[in-house]
Amino acid sequence: MQIVEGAYQVILQNGLSGTATRDVTRHLDVGSGLLHHYFKTWAELRAEVVRTFIFKEISELEASMAEVPVERLTQHFVDWMISDPDDQFWGLWLDAIEEARRDDELAEIIRDGHMRWHAVIADLIKRCVDAEQGKCDAPVTAAWRISALIDGLMGILALQQTALSPSAVRQIVKQQIALELGKHPNLQ
Structure with a gap:
């Protein structure tokens, strides 16, 4: 939908916190009535943007990981994680996590996003184990550790003039x- 985009x-x-309905109407060159025809509140539109773009990514x-041979799976995953030169996905993700502390609807979207993200990582671990690329007795727990590490590293990488480079983050993950x-x- 053009409004969501x-x-x-x-x-x-x-x-997320610096955007208001008027910013979107100005950008789209439409009246607020059109926005409110489709979305009753700014919070509803904001939640739809977060849901749409996080779940799309x-x-x-998920689709690309399903196509990758297991011996290239980790590299593919890490490359995807750092593939966005402007960090748009991670910027939105980290911003949404912060806003979710004050917004129940965003909190639910972030919980669902975390569960799907966790499932991708757990599947990566399980596929590697099934292909005898390693051993892991608790892939679900391992996936949570990896997920937490990635969220933290991407938060650091999002800072201006950070000591971490994208290549260092790739290596750490x-x-x-x-x-x-x-x-x-x-x-190292």
Whole structure:
């Protein structure tokens, strides 16, 4: 929907907390009545933007991971994670997590997003174990550790002038996945 896409563009520029209905109507060059015809409140539109774009990204990742041979799975996953040069997905994700502390609807979307994201990571671990690429007795728990590490690293990477580079983040995540699979990666 054009309204959701337009709101997404404005939110990427201004952030979730820095965007209001008037910003979206200005961007789309429409009256607020049109927005309110489809979305009764700004919170409803904002939630739809977050739901649409977070789940779209996760769905695309799920589909692409299903096509990748297991020996390339970790590299594919890590490449996807750092593939957005502007960090738009991660910017929206981290912003939505912060806003979800004050917005029950966003909190539900973030919970659902975390569960799907966790399932992608758990599936990666299980596929590696099934293909004898490593051993892991608790892939669900391992996936939570990896997910938490990624959220933290992407939060650091989102900061201006951070000491971490995208290549360092890639390496750290690959090392953690290897550790979860019982391997002993070259830790630097």
